[in-house]
Amino acid sequence: MALALPLRRHPRLSRMLPVLPLVAVVVLLALPVPPGSSGGAGPADAVSALVVGHCVVHLLRERRRPLTRTAALLLGLPVVGISLAAMNAVSPSAGISGLGRYLQVFVLVPATVVLLVRDRSGFRLLAWSLVALAGWQGAVGVHQYVTGTGASYQGEDIRAVGTFGATDVMGMATAVSFGLVCATGIALGRSGTRRERVVAACCALALFLPLALSFSRGAWIATATTLTLQLALAGLRRALKVGAAVVAACVVLVGGLGVGTAMLQERIDSITQVTDAPDQSVTDRYTMWAAAADMWRARPLTGVGMKGFPEYRDGYASLALSSGGDIEGAGAAFHRQPLLSPHNMYLLVLGEQGLIGLLCLVGGWLALLVCSLRGLWRARAVGGRGLDCALVACGLLVWQLVDFVYADIGGPSTVLTAVCFGLVAWWALVGSEEVTGAARASVPAGRGPVTGKAVVR
Template sequence: MAATLTPPAPAASAGPRAAPRPSPGGWRSRWPLLPLIATVLLPALPHGVLGGGGGPAVGPADIASGIAVLVCVGRLLYLRQRPLGAAAALVLGLPAVGFAVATVTAADPAAALPGLVRYLQVFVLVPVAVFLLLKDAHGFRIVAGSLVVLAVVQGVTGVHQYVTGTGASYMGEEIRAVGTFGPSDIMGMATVVAYGLLAAAACALRTPGSAPAWLRPCAAVVAVALIVPLTLSFSRGVWIATAVAVLAALALTGRRQALTSLAVLGAAGVVLVGGFGIGSEMIAERAASVTQVTRAPDRSVSDRYAMWSAAGSMWREQPATGVGLKGFADHRDAHASIGLSSGSDTAGAGQEFRRQALLSPHNMYLLILSEQGLIGLTAVLGSWAAILVGAVRRLAQARPRGHAALDCGLAAVALMTWQSVNFLYADIGGPTTVLSGVVLGLAAWWALGEPDRDRVSAA
């Protein structure tokens, strides 16, 4: 049979090895996400690399977040786009008002400036950068997937620490899972594992048919597996926040899906903790210590309540503007009870015994109230409440329509709920601090973005 002659291909696409031109949503449009991915992953660097003992004031993740902000500004100038809508600008910029007022009214404004920079970075600039750099649901999933990767790395490290007895010191044994963060940042691993667990769970609950068949069951397995390192962190506040966030997300998936998921989680908990006995006795004792405030309380519990009381006393002294950013540590001794210890003991995970000073109330809301007063607390709570309510409202509207990006809404609601609850037992500090800004940005993208997000693809 004679061969059929075909004309040569045009020069623009000549040659069988020529790469196809990327689509508008291809890799060329994704490169601005690289600083965000770096911001998420860089906190995993071992604490020894960062200098130990909490590391330097500015870590690699902070530098990456700064690059993300600069990339965002550069794109806005180059593309000549309007940065934010009116509602998004108001909600995301509102906390800056309280930060500025607390700095100006502080007894030493110069000493408060580092606090102003830090607060603006975490609660204004990084969330805005995330909000603007995310163009669609696929970008959201890339950043959320980075959270899962970070959680898996830290979770595996934490479980290894528990099994081999190389973790942080807990009840006389070096078994507490802290990942690469070390005992000086005892909440670091628990925080990132919780983020990853919630992001994986949201992926597992995404709309059927909107993802490859293997993705949802794999995400479910990862979410269940991350329960183990989360449990071995012995972080009571993180346990509570994660449980509340999971329940909130499940409640918005529908009754049938929620009951099925709760049954799976319950069975997994029985098998992991009851069947294999993974720290069951210590876990039970740790959980019970939360309520033991008046009778033989855990030292960390009594210290925390003493610092909460001190924060309340500072607020009563300066109710409108607080004692100023970074002012809690300076005013602590004048307001704390004599029952407050001088610090907490940390050891293990490659670190010698050391005494770590208690310089914050371990409650973000009380920290803001004491340092920024009612003005600052109202501004911050107003912003966060608007993001959370907006995310829940939009998810409730999207679910009946079988929205292709339903998993993004579930992740946004779960992460924002977790952050809101966890701040009852923790505040900012350490290399994972900047991740709070990433979480706020993800939630804000879902809650406050433009209406055309309803047409995002499922890819």
């Protein structure tokens, strides 16, 4: 009773409290992964399951429809392909574990985020938690590069991996990229205070360094594509200002601080050398892509079943595929990590779940993208209200769609993908409608319903 009175006096605080469990999921990803870990589920995944369970119990007690029909359709669409793939799995255990993982990442956690985020304040709180996580992981990664305690890269322990360790080299790059996209969206928006936008811009500029030191080509490409889109959607004037700041920061980092090492330059050049002189990692990736495509051709509708790629890989891959990748550094002893996925989410789903699974999964993502962009135009039409949320949501989804060309789900950082899909779904299905409704409620009589312009009668 004593707690309820302060919450009634501060309704904004009461609407942000349900988001705190989701923030806890993000915060737990700052904990170091044990060196001997296999790279599977971690504490953040366990807490995310508890949050989902709490949300389900709460909905059952209230006995109300939690989602609109559109939201239920788009968020539940992947269940069809996932369920078929689980029934067609190579073993019952593989089907159950794969079903649980896919439902967690693409259905349950995103739906929970949609239900727990009440308004734009909760959205921004969760977005800022992603920025904070990126800052922490980035700081750890830069320290690893400077002190030579990171993951092994070309014989030196300099690759920045944050607290995720050498078994999840994409973990830090993913976390930093999400934080960079969120900070950029907040900086380009018009809803927050000037101080908040300046802080967000400074955070975005600072995160470029650890992203570069991650040596992750896929994250670089996805981030460059996303930031370009965010700048274009924010307007030409803002795009020119931010572009000039980014160029200045790159000049300082590369020319003044000497960040542009020979290894970094070589890594950047290797992006365009995928056909002339590819390294072994590129050769392995293309070989596994071809194997996944062949699996789909063998079973075009349903694929080879959930978690079937490792079982069928050797039967479809060519002799160019190596036995695994070298893992060393960041607290891990040298060992060979087997290549158990094609490192392409679309081909992984196509090979294991077939055309049905791919259409269900990607169809839902594209629908969310269309709804998010439509919400962004609505935000621009009402004077920029909610524009920061729109830019963050569109940026996160575009980054993930591009990055999935070079990566797939797996490892402790996967729960971040689920949270980001939830933020995207909230803006696409709830937030944009909230912005339009608030704008209509604030328009005086005799004015237009959205823009506030006089109605011509």
